[in-house]
Amino acid sequence: MTTVPARLDPVTAYPRVQQFYAAQMRLLDERDIRGYAGTFTEDAEFAHTPGREPARTRDGIVADLTDFHRRFQDDPMQRRHWVNMIDLRLLDDGGFRATAYCLVVKVRPEREPVFVSCVMHDELVERDGVFLTRSRRVSYD
Amino acid sequence: MTTVPARLDPVTAYPRVQQFYAAQMRLLDERDIRGYAGTFTEDAEFAHTPGREPARTRDGIVADLTDFHRRFQDDPMQRRHWVNMIDLRLLDDGGFRATAYCLVVKVRPEREPVFVSCVMHDELVERDGVFLTRSRRVSYD
Amino acid sequence: MTTVPARLDPVTAYPRVQQFYAAQMRLLDERDIRGYAGTFTEDAEFAHTPGREPARTRDGIVADLTDFHRRFQDDPMQRRHWVNMIDLRLLDDGGFRATAYCLVVKVRPEREPVFVSCVMHDELVERDGVFLTRSRRVSYD
Numbered sequence: 001m002t003t004v005p006a007r008l009d010p011v012t013a014y015p016r017v018q019q020f021y022a023a024q025m026r027l028l029d030e031r032d033i034r035g036y037a038g039t040f041t042e043d044a045e046f047a048h049t050p051g052r053e054p055a056r057t058r059d060g061i062v063a064d065l066t067d068f069h070r071r072f073q074d075d076p077m078q079r080r081h082w083v084n085m086i087d088l089r090l091l092d093d094g095g096f097r098a099t100a101y102c103l104v105v106k107v108r109p110e111r112e113p114v115f116v117s118c119v120m121h122d123e124l125v126e127r128d129g130v131f132l133t134r135s136r137r138v139s140y141d
Numbered sequence: 142m143t144t145v146p147a148r149l150d151p152v153t154a155y156p157r158v159q160q161f162y163a164a165q166m167r168l169l170d171e172r173d174i175r176g177y178a179g180t181f182t183e184d185a186e187f188a189h190t191p192g193r194e195p196a197r198t199r200d201g202i203v204a205d206l207t208d209f210h211r212r213f214q215d216d217p218m219q220r221r222h223w224v225n226m227i228d229l230r231l232l233d234d235g236g237f238r239a240t241a242y243c244l245v246v247k248v249r250p251e252r253e254p255v256f257v258s259c260v261m262h263d264e265l266v267e268r269d270g271v272f273l274t275r276s277r278r279v280s281y282d
Numbered sequence: 283m284t285t286v287p288a289r290l291d292p293v294t295a296y297p298r299v300q301q302f303y304a305a306q307m308r309l310l311d312e313r314d315i316r317g318y319a320g321t322f323t324e325d326a327e328f329a330h331t332p333g334r335e336p337a338r339t340r341d342g343i344v345a346d347l348t349d350f351h352r353r354f355q356d357d358p359m360q361r362r363h364w365v366n367m368i369d370l371r372l373l374d375d376g377g378f379r380a381t382a383y384c385l386v387v388k389v390r391p392e393r394e395p396v397f398v399s400c401v402m403h404d405e406l407v408e409r410d411g412v413f414l415t416r417s418r419r420v421s422y423d
Contacts, residue, residue: 016152
């Protein structure tokens with residue numbers, strides 16, 4: 001036994017982080033940009049594309065993704081973000097570092113799916129029993 | 142703390158649902174149709190292909206999949222159903238709604254794998270400590 | 283309630299096994315062969331390629347993978363081992379049998395990813411609170 005609260009134990013947290021990613025990525029894949037931004041902390045930083053300035057704050061993420069998604073506007077593409085192989089480590093400040101593989105599956109009618117392989121470098125925090133992304137940096141293979 | 146039994150807690154249930162899907166899909170991928178049907182409730186409904194009448198009851202699922210699998214009879218294909226990004230929600234009646242991404246990997250000798258991306262809309266219930274699928278609807282990207 | 287220690291309970295162990303695979307495979311994908319070998323027991327057996335003699339002991343795994351990886355030496359390839367659909371069963375001796383799907387994603391610059399679908403047949407044991415692979419046999423689709 002230990003005196004660390006259960007919610008700070010990586011083992012207990014692990015399935016909750018998986019649930020968090022499932023719900024978070026579904027919002028992104030359904031292009032609910034505001035809902036997706038709401039899964040980040042108010043002061044989050046999100047660097048999703050190398051060479052592009054990271055988005056900061058929820059409003060900044062909404063603005064950035066709205067701009068970024070314009071390229072998909074006339075593209076009948078369904079994206080699916082698969083997150084797996086989550087390496088979850090407790091940080092000193094009570095947050096978590098999650099390093100996870102992400103495979104983006106892009107499906108278009110009558111076409112073979114296209115895949116993009118990347119790694120997500122996340123910091124997650126718990127606020128009122130809910131996980132939020134405090135920072136995310138995506139690197140591409 | 143809460144008075145909800147541990148088995149009804151989504152966090153506790155999450156790894157059990159993953160274990161359930163792993164065992165269930167392996168039965169399907171090994172073409173153990175009767176074994177697979179046994180992972181559904183006796184009165185289950187299973188809609189796996191748009192435009193095709195859903196299968197109902199375990200016997201109905203066996204009959205339907207036996208018929209459906211005829212198309213694979215002379216196809217040296219190994220299917221692998223990858224289920225991930227499980228969004229698990231507790232229902233009022235004590236069951237669970239699981240919405241999960243499913244990537245079907247079709248492997249044939251000397252050929253590149255072929256992928257089908259879909260979403261599983263499941264209702265799961267626990268009977269005598271074992272999860273069963275009460276209903277499944279598959280939508281395709 | 284049960285008198286089985288929590289660490290031997292498959293449900294409690296499940297997320298820990300996922301964490302183990304995430305960390306283990308990242309070592310392999312980063313070509314940290316010695317680190318990867320350290321996730322096996324000292325007397326482990328590892329059969330990763332049909333027709334090739336299994337590697338035995340940590341030093342044997344290091345030697346075998348160092349030899350095996352020579353073929354990748356001039357190949358600008360990033361591998362990602364995706365492990366999922368883990369069917370985890372408690373063995374009589376307190377270890378676990380884990381049968382899991384593994385999709386190896388091979389990414390090369392300016393090329394579409396290449397996929398290899400296989401199944402991992404593992405035996406895992408816990409030593410001092412840490413999981414280790416006691417044996418691994420990989421079969422290919």
